[in-house]
Ligand code: IPE
Ligand code: IPE
């Protein structure tokens with residue numbers, strides 16, 4: 032019952048609440064995306080205008096508003112986390128040899144791998160440059176540990192490319208590093224700049240961590256079930272790229288030898304030419320893979336919700352509760 036209030040808030044209302052703050056964040060990103068070599072500026076702008084959801088800055092802003100002492104540092108750090116996110120996407124698309132991102136050619140498809148690796152490096156460093164201006168070691172400590180975590184996540188993912196025997200624990204370890212750690216850092220940074228005490232910061236971090244795990248679980252379902260037009264990237268990419276994600280991990284637990292072979296074939300070929308995507312999709316459905324991942328995601332959003340309901344009621348608190356619904360019910 033306590034959840035009712037949160038559910039009445041829509042995406043629109045959440046956005047309205049942080050709309051002005053977000054506009055300032057966009058200006059900050061814009062201002063900080065200028066390099067002395069034009070191509071970096073061009074790539075940064077291209078990324079910024081690509082229509083990302085801005086979930087991470089929103090999380091930071093809401094967390095900071097909730098903590099109570101919202102100030103300019105929250106705006107700057109919201110820009111920092113989006114820049115870090117953009118940098119990881121640039122590198123990720125190089126690693127995954129992705130062709131599409133946010134419904135447009137990915138940056139590597141336009142400017143090539145070499146330039147994009149360097150542009151990603153530049154973006155990371157620029158994000159740190161902006162963060163450094165806070166003269167706050169706690170902020171830097173958190174951001175550096177976070178970035179290393181995310182890189183470790185990508186490295187672990189690389190080690191597991193093409194492997195069919197991935198356990199749920201392997202998968203969770205990856206998701207923790209590559210996605211939940213950034214969500215958690217956003218909430219913590221917001222809490223920090225908003226003047227929260229350490230316990231509150233940790234609690235908001237935990238809220239966001241759970242939200243982040245749920246977000247990635249849903250992302251991995253959408254990779255199979257969505258449509259390219261909605262998702263902004265081709266469906267079935269994860270498996271084509273050699274990644275066995277949770278819907279498949281679950282499905283494989285009860286799959287027949289033949290079904291397993293079909294999955295193995297895609298991993299080997301890197302395409303669906305001899306093992307059609309529709310077969311894989313049908314197999315995951317039959318084996319209740321999506322259903323089980325949805326339930327699992329729900330358990331994380333429930334946890335996140337339980338944490339956020341501990342906080343005094345306010346529009347910001349309700350918005351954060353509503354975010355948990357948005358994450359589980361989104362289609363892109
Ligand atoms: C993409 O994140 C990377 C993942 C963690 C799956 P988002 O889906 O938040 O990306 P944008 O910023 O909205 O494009
Ligand atoms: C996204 O990882 C990058 C990070 C979260 C660091 P993925 O490769 O799983 O995400 P998409 O599918 O390219 O967005």
Ligand code: MG
Pocket residue numbers: 123124127129
């Ligand atoms: Mg990728």
Ligand code: MG
Pocket residue numbers: 250251254269
């Ligand atoms: Mg993915």
